[in-house]
Amino acid sequence: MTAPRGGYFGKILEIDLSRQKYKTREISDDECRKYIGGAGMGGYFLASEYKAHHDPLAEDSFIFIGVGPLNGTYCVSTRTSIVNMNPYTGLLSHAEVGAHLGNEIKWAGWDGIYIKGRSKNPVYLYIKDDKVQFRDAGKLWGKTTEDADESMRQEIDDSYARTAVIGPAGENGVPFAAVIIERFRAAARTGTGALMGNKKLKGIAVRGTKAVPVEDNKKFYQAAKAAKQLAVDKEGWQGIKRWGTAGLLELKHWVSGSLITKNFQTTWYPDIEYIGGEEANRTFWKRHVACNHCPVHCQKYGVIREGKHAGLIAEGPEYETGGLLGSNLGMSDFAGMMAMIELCDAMGIDAISTGGVLAFTTECIDRGVLKPGDLDGVALKWGDADAYLEMIRKMAYQDGKGGKLLAKGVRKMSQEIGQGSEAWAVHVKGKEIAAHDPRGDKGRAYSYALGTCGGDHHEGGSPATQARWGMLNSLVMCSFVGGYPWGKETPGIFTAMLNPLCGWNMSDDEYWTTGKRIITIERCFQVREGINRKDDVLPTRFTTEKLPEGPKKGAIFTAEDTKKMQEATYSYFGWDDNGIPTDKTLKAYDLEYLVDDVREAKKAL
Amino acid sequence: MKSEKKKFPDMIQKETTRRGFLKGAAVTAAGGAVAIATVGSIRPKVVEAATPVKKSVLRYLFAERQNCTGCRACEYACSVHHTGVVRPSIARIHIFKFQNVVDVPIICWHCDDAPCIEACPTTPVALKKDPKTNGIILDEKTCLGAKCMKCQEACPAEFIRANPDTGNPLMCDLCGGDPKCVEACLEQSGNPQGPCLLANKLGFGVNQAYRNVTPEEAGEDLMGLLFYPNKTGERRSGS
Numbered sequence: 001m002t003a004p005r006g007g008y009f010g011k012i013l014e015i016d017l018s019r020q021k022y023k024t025r026e027i028s029d030d031e032c033r034k035y036i037g038g039a040g041m042g043g044y045f046l047a048s049e050y051k052a053h054h055d056p057l058a059e060d061s062f063i064f065i066g067v068g069p070l071n072g073t074y075c076v077s078t079r080t081s082i083v084n085m086n087p088y089t090g091l092l093s094h095a096e097v098g099a100h101l102g103n104e105i106k107w108a109g110w111d112g113i114y115i116k117g118r119s120k121n122p123v124y125l126y127i128k129d130d131k132v133q134f135r136d137a138g139k140l141w142g143k144t145t146e147d148a149d150e151s152m153r154q155e156i157d158d159s160y161a162r163t164a165v166i167g168p169a170g171e172n173g174v175p176f177a178a179v180i181i182e183r184f185r186a187a188a189r190t191g192t193g194a195l196m197g198n199k200k201l202k203g204i205a206v207r208g209t210k211a212v213p214v215e216d217n218k219k220f221y222q223a224a225k226a227a228k229q230l231a232v233d234k235e236g237w238q239g240i241k242r243w244g245t246a247g248l249l250e251l252k253h254w255v256s257g258s259l260i261t262k263n264f265q266t267t268w269y270p271d272i273e274y275i276g277g278e279e280a281n282r283t284f285w286k287r288h289v290a291c292n293h294c295p296v297h298c299q300k301y302g303v304i305r306e307g308k309h310a311g312l313i314a315e316g317p318e319y320e321t322g323g324l325l326g327s328n329l330g331m332s333d334f335a336g337m338m339a340m341i342e343l344c345d346a347m348g349i350d351a352i353s354t355g356g357v358l359a360f361t362t363e364c365i366d367r368g369v370l371k372p373g374d375l376d377g378v379a380l381k382w383g384d385a386d387a388y389l390e391m392i393r394k395m396a397y398q399d400g401k402g403g404k405l406l407a408k409g410v411r412k413m414s415q416e417i418g419q420g421s422e423a424w425a426v427h428v429k430g431k432e433i434a435a436h437d438p439r440g441d442k443g444r445a446y447s448y449a450l451g452t453c454g455g456d457h458h459e460g461g462s463p464a465t466q467a468r469w470g471m472l473n474s475l476v477m478c479s480f481v482g483g484y485p486w487g488k489e490t491p492g493i494f495t496a497m498l499n500p501l502c503g504w505n506m507s508d509d510e511y512w513t514t515g516k517r518i519i520t521i522e523r524c525f526q527v528r529e530g531i532n533r534k535d536d537v538l539p540t541r542f543t544t545e546k547l548p549e550g551p552k553k554g555a556i557f558t559a560e561d562t563k564k565m566q567e568a569t570y571s572y573f574g575w576d577d578n579g580i581p582t583d584k585t586l587k588a589y590d591l592e593y594l595v596d597d598v599r600e601a602k603k604a605l
Numbered sequence: 606m607k608s609e610k611k612k613f614p615d616m617i618q619k620e621t622t623r624r625g626f627l628k629g630a631a632v633t634a635a636g637g638a639v640a641i642a643t644v645g646s647i648r649p650k651v652v653e654a655a656t657p658v659k660k661s662v663l664r665y666l667f668a669e670r671q672n673c674t675g676c677r678a679c680e681y682a683c684s685v686h687h688t689g690v691v692r693p694s695i696a697r698i699h700i701f702k703f704q705n706v707v708d709v710p711i712i713c714w715h716c717d718d719a720p721c722i723e724a725c726p727t728t729p730v731a732l733k734k735d736p737k738t739n740g741i742i743l744d745e746k747t748c749l750g751a752k753c754m755k756c757q758e759a760c761p762a763e764f765i766r767a768n769p770d771t772g773n774p775l776m777c778d779l780c781g782g783d784p785k786c787v788e789a790c791l792e793q794s795g796n797p798q799g800p801c802l803l804a805n806k807l808g809f810g811v812n813q814a815y816r817n818v819t820p821e822e823a824g825e826d827l828m829g830l831l832f833y834p835n836k837t838g839e840r841r842s843g844s
């Protein structure tokens with residue numbers, strides 16, 4: 001086993017919460033080159049260590065907080081990737097999140113943190129370089145993410161430590177609970193919050209003081225500097241700097257016809273002018289905030305200045321939060337929407353799933369399938385922020401009949417309610433989808449239906465971009481840096497950085513093969529859990545109801561579209577007609593160790 | 606103007622240039638212009654690179670705190686300049702995140718009375734001010750390091766941190782008159798509010814009180830300034 005030469009420390013921090021012990025797990029240069037890091041490395045650990053149908057909440061289930069080779073180097077906009085088996089969907093899931101945590105992990109000398117076991121009492125971890133402290137979190141348990149974060153940093157007396165915490169939702173086992181990084185960023189979509197709550201792990205604080213080893217410093221510096229300059233200059237991406245992703249709210253309403261509205265009933269929502277980017281700019285935003293070394297600074301922090309929410313400091317709206325908790329709930333009250341976004345962060349709950357669940361429930365009430373009596377008397381109706389705020393709080397604490405019901409998520413709710421509610425239950429593989437209507441924006445259908453995790457918005461708009469995302473999520477890079485992850489600059493711009501950094505000679509072909517390998521390994525995990533072609537579809541609403549109005553009026557996602565999309569992806573990655581990777585493909589990607597498992601799953605079909 | 610000229614500067618090359626430049630520092634600063642003429646004999650290559658440029662000598666840093674996006678490009682540039690690798694823990698300038706809402710760039714004020722130098726107990730004094738650039742230069746050999754840190758105690762800006770390797774204090778030498786952090790901040794262009802770090806803005810027209818605060822005070826000041834309706838910075842939705 002050769003140790004990596006640069007870009008990696010070759011060490012994963014393995015933490016056992018049951019015994020409160022930690023040790024170093026070494027990774028070889030070969031593993032690094034094959035799985036890169038972040039989502040890819042996490043997928044590799046999951047697929048090679050779990051047997052089929054592992055219990056996601058078992059004591060030996062692990063959370064992998066991964067970083068990539070570029071984290072902590074001069075490269076701009078590197079992130080953190082959290083990978084685990086999702087207790088919500090029972091499938092592999094990964095979430096990529098911004099802020100500074102990932103780089104701090106890298107500077108502490110680790111290529112990732114692998115957390116298993118279950119503590120008896122609530123604990124949090126303080127990792128400073130090579131040392132790990134297991135600290136009592138008894139006092140933090142039950143606190144909102146913001147309070148927990150603040151007290152944790154005060155307690156360890158290190159104002160430069162970076163944090164990840166869970167809120168009441170995670171503690172109470174809401175399956176779509178999120179991890180909140182540095183107060184405003186959420187690693188959601190993976191159910192990691194619930195898993196951490198199950199492990200009695202309230203949070204993590206990390207501080208690192210090392211430097212990442214670089215094989216050829218001069219060459220790497222030049223390449224990273226050139227890449228950064230591209231992010232600074234590229235014209236098409238200046239809007240993100242000015243407006244964040246909130247600017248997309250208006251754009252998708254007026255132009256793309258893909259702004260989700262009232263549980264995906266339409267994409268035409270003129271009230272967007274009251275809750276979109278322009279309104280935020282006029283009345284809310286106070287500062288632009290950037291992640292590590294990022295010239296894009298797409299986060300916007302602001303404060304509500306009048307009304308009953310006056311004084312509320314929050315981040316956003318972003319496109320997803322503003323879509324799911326804004327237009328999708330028929331909101332025209334900006335302050336109310338921001339209070340919801342903020343409450344989701346404070347409770348540590350996935351804003352996307354929460355928005356999906358609330359919209360689904362509201363439609364159920366509209367159609368008379370549910371009565372306010374079923375929800376402890378909370379009368380949800382489109383645009384009523386107070387009712388929604390109360391319901392979010394009830395969900396987070398699993399309080400009452402209503403809170404317990406909604407915390408189950410759309411799939412289980414519609415199964416329980418029945419009465420034809422499947423027709424407006426919008427989820428893919430058990431997970432609520434993000435804020436792009438795939439009828440107006442057909443590329444997104446790939447991400448939702450064929451993206452390995454299901455329902456996510458960060459998994460590609462075509463088979464080739466799926467491979468791009470596979471690499472990007474493993475390099476743990478942001479997709480907003482100057483658009484070069486999407487242009488012809490890729491993969492040249494990345495191999496130019498990786499080769500001098502790690503001492504590799506990665507070619508363009510190898511770059512794409514690695515991307516395909518990472519997507520395929522994730523797919524293998526899902527296949528073992530029983531996923532195949534029948535699951536790679538969009539919710540029935542998109543295939544049976546035409547868009548009633550807006551720029552894409554009449555658009556629908558036909559069976560033909562679905563078939564085309566599935567076949568394109570299967571053939572690009574070398575999977576068979578059922579979406580199962582073939583033996584030949586697995587061998588070509590050096591994944592022989594999965595051949596038996598996949599054959600087994602195929603037999604069960 | 607300067608940053609536009611060299612969009613892809615070769616940093617390593619440039620660094621050598623600067624060091625060479627400092628070594629033969631028989632440089633005059635007259636009326637804000639620096640003439641470079643006497644470096645040639647040691648490094649012929651340097652002469653080629655160092656065509657005479659007009660540049661004012663920067664004697665102070667100034668941070669317009671409201672404009673900071675917390676991207677830490679200044680920390681990156683500082684550590685790259687001083688050690689060649691990215692390592693914010695040894696960066697002189699650093700970003701303090703207050704209540705996770707505002708970012709406060711913490712800079713050396715280059716105080717005229719320099720309490721850090723005053724406090725230094727060694728003979729000869731391990732700290733001295735470069736008379737030309739106003740940067741604080743540390744003599745690593747004379748410094749007592751971790752067992753002393755009197756300078757850290759004396760620093761009104763709470764700017765001085767200890768080097769995690771040697772235990773010695775990290776002092777801002779203003780990069781020999783051309784602070785890399787200022788350059789990096791400018792390069793993160795596109796910030797609609799403009800760059801945060803500026804050089805040489807102290808004095809005329811700038812309120813001295815703006816700098817005489819600790820990081821926490823600056824953080825609270827910023828919270829009050831930007832997020833005014835709520836002075837304590839507490840959110841109300843969570844309760």
